[in-house]
Structures are given as C-alpha cells and as structure tokens.
Amino acid sequence: MSVNEEKWLDEWDKNRLFEANVIPGRPKFFVTFPIPYMNGPVHLGHAYTLSRADVIARYYRLKGYNVIFPQGWHWTGQPIVSAAERLAKGDQSMVKEFKEIDKVPDEIIQKFKDPVFMARYYTERNKNSFKRLGASIDWRREFHTTVDDPWFSKFIEWQYLTLREMGYVKQGSHPVVWCPRDKSPVGDHDRLKGEGVYPVEFRIVLFKVAESEEYLAAATLRSETIYGTTNIWLSPELEYVRARVDGKTWVVGKEAIKKLRDQMFSVEELGPVDPKSLIGKEVVVPVINRTVKILPATFIDKDIGTAVVYSVPAHAPYDYLALRDLQSSGYRDALDIKPISIIEVKGYGEFPAVEIVEKMKIKSQADALADEATKEIYAAELREGRMKGNCGEFAGVSVSAARKLVFDKLSELGLGYTFYELPEPVICRCTTRCHVKILENQWFLKYSDERWKELTRECINSMKVSPEEARRWFLDVVDWLQDYPCARQSGLGTPLPWDKDWLVETLSDSTVYMAFYTIAHLIRKVNPSSISKGLFDYVYYGKGNPKEVAAATGVDPALLEAMRSEFLYWYPVDVRVSAKELVPNHLTFFIFHHVALFDRDRWPRSISVNGMLTVEGEKMSKSKGNVITIDEAINIYGADAVRVALLSSSEYMNDANWSSRVAASVKERIASTIKLAKSIMDSAVKREPNVYDIWMTNRIYEYSEKIGRLIESYTIKEAAVAAFYEFGERVREYMKMVNQVPSKDVAENLVNAWAAYLAPFAPFLAEELYSLLKRGPSVMLAEWPKAGEPDLNADLEINLVNSLVSDVKEVLKVIKVRPKAVVVYAHDQSSSEEFLKSTPPDKKGRFMKFMRELDPLVKDRLGSFNELEIYRRHVEYISSELGVPVQVRGIGEAPAEHLQKASLSMPGKPAIVVER
RNA sequence: GCGGGGGUCGCCUAGCCUGGUCAAUGGCGCGAGGCUUAGAACCUCGUCCCGUUGGGGUGCGCGGGUUCAAAUCCCGCCCCCCGCACCA
Secondary structure, three states: OOOOHHHHHHHHHHOOOOOOOOOOOOOEEEEEOOOOEOOOOOEHHHHHHHHHHHHHHHHHHHOOOEEEOOOOEEOOEOHHHHHHHHHHOOOHHHHHHHHHHOOOOHHHHHHOOOHHHHHHHHHHHHHHHHHHOOOOOOHHHOOEOOOOOHHHHHHHHHHHHHHHHOOOEEEEEEEEEEEOOOOEEOOHHHEEEOOOOOOEEEEEEEEEEOOOOEEEEEEEOOHHHHHHOOEEEEOOOOOEEEEEEOOEEEEEEOOHHHHHHHOOOOEEEEEEEOHHHHOOOEEEEOOOOEEEEEEEOOOOOOOOOOOEEEEOOOOOHHHHHHHHHHHHOOOHHHOOOOOOOOEEOOOOOOOHHHHHHHHOOOOOOOOOHHHHHHHHHHHHHHHHOEEOOOOHHHOOOEHHHHHHHHHHHHHHOOOEEEEEEOOOOOEEOOOOEOEEEEEEEEEEEOOOOHHHHHHHHHHHHHOEEEOHHHHHHHHHHHHHOOOEEOEEOOOEOEEEOOEEEEEEOHHHOOOOHHHHHOOHHHHOOOOHHHOOHHHHHHHHHOOOOHHHHHHHHOOOHHHHHHHHHHHHHHOOOOEEEEEHHHHHHHHHHHHHHHHHHOOHHHOOOEEEEEOOEEEOOEEOOOOOOOOOEHHHHHHHHOHHHHHHHHHOOOOOOOOEEEOHHHHHHHHHHHHHHHHHHHHHHHHOEOOOOOHHHHHHHHHHHHHHHHHHHHHHOOOHHHHHHHHHHHHHHHHHHHHHHOOOOOEHHHHHHHHHHHHHHHOOOOHHHHHHHHHHHOOOOOHHHOOOOOOOOOOHHHHHHHHHHHHHHHHHHHHHHHHOOOOOEEEEEEOOHHHHHHHHHOOOHHHHHHHHHHHHOOOHHHHHHOOOOOHHHHHHHOHHHHHHHHOOOEEEEEHHHOOHHHHHHHOOOEOOEOEEEEEO
16 A cells, blocks of 8 residues: 555645745744755755755644745856866766766756756756655745846845945955966865865064075964074075065075965065075074074975974974984084073973973984974963063963964064965865965955844844754854855856956855745746846835836836735744754854844744754765665655655754665555554444543644644654654554544544644655545645643543553563463552551552652542552453453452452552462 | 764664653664465564562763762763865
8 A cells, every 4th residue: 555646746736735825814934945056966865854844834834824935946156067067078977977876868968068057957857856755835936046047136136235235245355275277266175185274374474684685484373482483494405586575585485486476475586595505694583683593404395384494492393303403413503502492381391392302202303203292282382371581571471362462563573474374285186286375356244243243143042943052053153253255256156246257156145035935936027137126125125115116127016015015924934944064154144144134023033953864874975876866765765755764863963864774664654554544444433432532532632732842843853753653653552442443533533633743744645644534635724633631531541551451461471371360459449548548557668669650640640540440441451452361359359369469459559460 | 173963772763951750762673473375564562681470680981979869960081973164
C-alpha cells in the first residue's frame, strides 16, 4: 500500500491551496526559507531545512492562519559564471561533474556555457524538486535575483539607494588575498594551499643606515619590540633592491616590491643592492636612536615581509638562534651583542626566547622547532606581557596596548607603515603564490556603525530565536562584524545604481527580499523600466501621494494600492528557517537590513536555526560523491519518507543525519499507517464510549496540545516523532485494548486527528488518511483538532492496569516458569483508605519508597478510587496482554496458601500470585 | 587564537535550564515469537549485569565537589564538530 503523491500534488494545484491572498481581519503567518544558489540541483541539505519551514507553514494553516510561504532563487555571484567559463574552455572535469553528479543531459550541458541558461535550467528543475517534496509554496510570488529579473533588480536599486541615503553605504579600501596572475581575489575554495589564511596587519619600520640617506624597511608584527633591538638581519643569499617609496629610499627584498605596489605604496624601483655590501654597516633604531649593526642570517624567507628583519634576541627565538649561531662561529661583529630584555611576562625570566630555546633544545635557526617556540613566546607575551622600565614612556604598559602606541609613534615620525601579509603561504588554483592587495574604491556596508549595531541587537533581543543558543551567537556576530564589501566587479547581479561598474554581491542583495515577495506577483504587471524608487517608497513606506506616484510610474493606481495593502497585510516575516551556517552572515545581514529599512513593527519576528545535514554520518560534498539530490531520494523513498526521515533525525543546532535505512523504514511505516487507519475505519462500531474510548480521546487531546506546542516552539524533531511514531503507538495500544474493535466516533476522531498531526510532516500520507473520512478535498482545509479537558479517571484506570501488566510481566520474567494462572490481590476503596490512614509499620518503609516513584496521576488520587473494581473491569484485557488467565480478588479473599503473598498488597500496588 | 555547539545504554538521538517519578526517550540494528509454501514486509515481545515475586548492582567523556539525593548544579581536565568575511 503506497501513497500516490503525484495525485495529491495535482489536487493541491487544482484547489490552489497554497496561494496566499490578503484576507483583511484574518491573522497571517509569513514563513520563509532562504533562496538557494542555482549552480546545481537542490539536495537533501536543502530538503531538511525546507521541510522544517513547510512543517511550520502547514501547521499554521491548520491552526486557521492565512499562511504565506513564497520562494525565490539566488543567481547572484561568481560561481555560476566561473563554471560556465570553465565549460566554455572545454574543461572535461566540469562536464563530468554536470553529467555524473548533477545528472544533466548532454545536450543541456552544451548550453551551460551561458551562465544565465544554467541558472534558468536549475531554477526550473529545482522548483520541481521543491514541489515534489510537498513544499506548500505560493509559486505566483517566485523571483530570481540579478538583472535577468528586472523587477527584482529595481527592488535592489531601491534598497541600496535608500541605504546610501541613510548613510549605511560608504566607499573605501580593503586588503584581500590576491593572485597576481589571475588578477583577482582568491577565496578559500579557490586555493591549492592556505585554506583559512587571511591578511594580517604587519608594520614596516624604517631603520636609517648610518651615514647614508637609505632606510632598511623591516617588517614586523611586534612594533613594541623595537626597544629590544640589538641588530638587523639581512640574508646574504637573497636579492635586495633599492626603491623610492613615499619620498625616501628603502632597501627591501626583491619580492616585496610588487606587494608594496599592490598595497597602494607608490614604488619606484632603483636597482639591485648586494646585501653583503650592507652587512657590517650600522643603522639607527627609530624612537630610541641607538645604533646597531647589520648582520647576516639564514632564516629569512624571501616571501614573508620585506626580507629585512630587526633582531630582538631576548624575545624572539629566531633572533636569538641566529645570534647564537653567529657567535659560536666566532663572527666578530656579533660577539659583543647581548639580548636586551624589555618585556616582563609571567612564567618566564629575563630572556624568554633564550629560555625556551634551551628548554626545547633547539639546535639552530634552521631547526623546525623554532617556529613552535616563536608562536609560544609571541602568544604568552601578547597575553600577559608588560613593557619594562627601559621602554621609555611605555614602561608598565601591556604588550597589547604598547603594540599600537609604539606604532603610532613610529608613524608620526614617518618611520612606520602598515603592511598586510599572509601569515602562511597561499597558493592559487593556478599554482601562483598569492599576496595581499588592497582593493580601492570598494563599496561597503557600514556594519561597524555602532548605532546600526545597537538597533540590530535590539531586534535580536526582542525576536524569538530558536534554539536560544543561537541568540548569543547572533549577538557575538554583531559585535565583531566590521564593514562589509557589498559589491564586486564580476559575476551576475544587479549593478549599484550610482556606480554601474559594481554589482551588489550575493550576501548583500539577499537581505530584505522577503518584502519583495509581498508584491512580486503584482509588480510584474508594471513595465520594469518605468519602476522608480518612488514606487517602492510608497509601497513600503506609504511615502508620497499615491496618485502622483502612479502617474509618474504609469502604474494603475488600483494596482499600486493593492501592492501597498499586500505589504501592510503580510509584513513582517513571522519566521525564517535556516541552517546554522547562515547565522554569521546571511541571517545577521537580514536583521541588519531590516532594522535599517523598516520600522520596529516590520522587524522579523522569529528565526529558527537548524544544524547541517550529514549523509550516513559523513559530511556531504561533491568530492566525496555523496551528495544526494532531492529528486533521487524522492524517487526511491517518496517525499513523505524523505521528509520524516530528515525531520525526525535531529533537534536544535545539532547536525541531522540522513540514513537510507531510516528512510526505508519510514517508508514501510507509512504503508502500515495507512493499513492501520483503514482497518480502524472498517472495523469501527457504533457504541456508547467505554473507558478505552475515553482514554483514546484523552490521547487526542494530549497530542493536539503537545504537537502544537512543539511546532510553535520550533521543536520540530520532537513534534515529528510525536506525530509520526508516538501517536501511532497510542493508536495501536488503543486497538489492543478494544480488541481491534474501535468505537465509530473515536475511529473518526482519531483518523481525523492523525491526519492533521501528520499533515505538517508527511502531507501526502495525511491526505490518504483524511480521504478515508470523505470530508473534503484536502486535510489542508481542515482544522487542527482542539485539545479538550481530558477525563483523568479513564487515564487513571488505564495507567493502573498497564502498570499491573508490566509488574506481572517482570515477575514472570524472573521466575521463568510457564504459569497456569495469575491471581491479583487488590485493595478496594475502603481498605485503601484504611491503609493510608494507618500504614502498617512493617510496610511503611516499602510503601514510602514505592510512593516516591509512583505515577503522579495515581499518587494524587490514592484512596479515592476502588482499585479492585478497576482491575476486575479490565481482567479480560489484562489476561490477553499476559497470555495467561488472570483472576482479581480482594485482599480479604485469599486462601491460606496465598495469604503470605496477598498480604504484600498495597494501594496502587496489588499483590501478585503466580500459579504454576 | 576568538566565538558557537557537543561528548548519554551496539549506532543515532531525547533528557540537563526548573536535581528525586531516570536503567534513563524515540528510531535503527539485533534476538525470540506470530503471520507466510519460503523469504521480504508487517505484528508482538525482548535487548547493561545479577535475581524462581514486582528487587539489587553498575551506569550518562574523565577527575573532584555540593546534596538526604546528580546524566541533571559547581570546579578542573580531555576529546569532537562548526564559523572567523570580499564567499555562496
């Protein structure tokens, strides 16, 4: 027995169930899922988060809300263009990837040389996947980003013009990891080596060569250490050059020239310098004006800094090692040099670098351990170091503060410059070594703006964030977020309206598009070229005179009003559902832009964050070849099974896992659920409700409340388990209790409730169940079953009976004999009361202990019911559960041979005698 | 390094905020039985150890502590995962 999902998809379409229209006075609920990037087929990771969003959308529909769940597609950015370019160049690995992983037909792949074609192809295909998964989306409001959707582009223009007016956009420069061959920034994923390596601020310090107008330009991370300078290092084996920089003549390593140029230094190269001609000469240490000698060292790397290093042997292991090497070789100029201690740090004596070199037994400057020693000393001194008394005005200042203060001083003297460097080598995919370039005239969003941050924090603090831990994460992100470059010069996108060379980049054109959804289907009626900023100002802000706006734009005034009322009705977003990877970027930007552009009553109401998805316990990736597309999974298991397998896998920000075994078992359970529901309907009889029927009705109340509460708190996994597994268990228990003959009323209520509970999670299965009732075309038009006041007497009875059954089972398990019969001795009401009034001393201890663990429902009512009668009423069910004939007797009815056991009976805990 | 999340009975997962009702939730797997010509599926029961009467022992990363009582609270330690920006 399986579900014909296609049929239900058609049915939903036909009834236009998910089209969201303004209904004044009716409460609305706005659900969103981030627009996915269209460079490939959507996979199970998308399915997981999308399903969570759909659960919320479907649930609120059943709760009577007017739900809007729109969806768009992301085309903005570089990757689609890059893939198209690689394809155009005939890259066969690319062809293979499209063919084998994405399963794109050959004739289509040929057309992928056009990036827009590629995006369009995936958009169509992925839309179909979302539909098949059962996402309850209003497709009339669909859009995609970039100028290919000019209406959307106009919206982005409005957004950025507005942000700029507000002063949230500015122009500036920024260091990036740069490939000199490709002439472009090199992101993490474009690197052969050096993932996670980013520009670090170095300082260049100029040391004037004595009796000359030249300066040696040394690069350092630790400007505060100039106080401890004992000499300068140059490598006799490297090439150096002389260059005119900022009005002075610098000597630097040859490799440094292009780096300086890319960092906006004006550099005029004057010619090579033989380092040997400099070694032995003296230079002046700035600030302290001491002269020190230039000495040779071999540890210098031509690709780091300027290949000029100033030496602080007291605090830098390499410097100490190079000095020791020279001294032990008897190098004359080095013999008199002694380390100068300038930093005091806990755990170390006067010369931390000397200490650690000796402790780690580092042999020479060529020893690999020197790196480790360096890191340790740097970290310890930065964290806890203080400048000593010999550091002039900085004596007593912490190292971390002194670092900046000393640099400021150098800078004032014209002897200090900022210079960016990569702390580790980065190699571009094209095999070229990268360095740092400062990109000029970039456009930034001023996320560093403290007022903006404060508004954003206010929004985060006032919205619902699930799980709670995510809120702290958001607040941390807001704290460290700096200005963010919001435009790029390549890829797809929308040009900045005032500077058409720049395209608004992906994370920046996807922040408030939810407001566009509200009007997306209406604005298509307007000629995009006539859309002005004024139109959006009116729709979103009510700014201006509608007649004038309409006339200026050539828009039908009624249409303009319709857009305005759509926005007013639907906004704000009630929930945004996303995986946690978007917390530090997209989701935070989403909040930033909302607080900038909209009033408080239009700020997002909630965010639900979930973990990532692994496949069979492994991270999903193309290189591992374990990416499963939504279509592939649906083809094997069906949409419901895919949804439930994903949804029931994990909660909070824990990663969810896709397991094909789980999916297969869910698929089977779906089939058995239909079978069970059918047999319930078929075998139901009209009758006055018995205690089992009442118990089942209580369960319906219980699960209506429980599942609803869980979904409303976005605890979707627990809700899914309750709806899909637990409630089914309760139904099975009920069917056992009524010996497979349910009451007709209960059967209908139960199937109706079950269909509703399942509708958010397994919508197709839910339709199958609901159709058994013949009440209407779709469960989505039904109501969430109301939770009523449960009849606790029924629960009390069933709980007592079940606990008796499990006690007897335990006894039978222990004694390991096949019993002929079981006799139960129970208290009636008066003997219970008697027992509670004056508990026999010999039983008191046992009774107190037992009471502590007792079901509170039973405990609270102990003595107020006739237990004996209850067991008697259910003797048939008890017998059949145990598979043994059972007799229930009062405590006074025990024959002599049972007396001893029977006397153990306590209220709530009858005595059990096994006859063999 | 900074920030976030986490380590639970074969595996995955719940519980932890608000200590006792927790040998601890649910699923998977496994075992037994039913059904079946057989198998798959399905249904029932079982699944830490000991126990011939509903009990006891051990136990929730490691080590301490608080408490009548700790998976849950406090302190220290170890380990794993994720993010750290010009990129979707």
